[in-house]
Amino acid sequence: MESGSLTPEQRLEPPNTRFINTGIATIHDMETLRACVAYENANQQRVQILRRLEQRASKIRSRDD
Structure with missing residues (x-):
């Protein structure tokens, strides 16, 4: 399962830092x-x-698990 098309940079360096938690919460796979x-x-x-x-x-x- 892929967690969308956001890059790590987009998830962790959004224009508004309040979106970092959202970027992390929407990760659904270990890759x-x-x-x-x-x-x-x-x-x-x-x-x-x-x-x-x-x-x-x-x-x-x-x-x-």
Whole structure:
């Protein structure tokens, strides 16, 4: 399942920072999530965003079990 056509940059660097949570919440597959983690690690390295991505990964994993 693909999480839409948003790039990691579009999800994590929206024009309005209030949309970051929405960008993360709409990730539905591990491939997209890994791409977002890689993007964040390579660019901003914001601990809070990486934590949110980690929480999203846990939800995806528990859903897939």
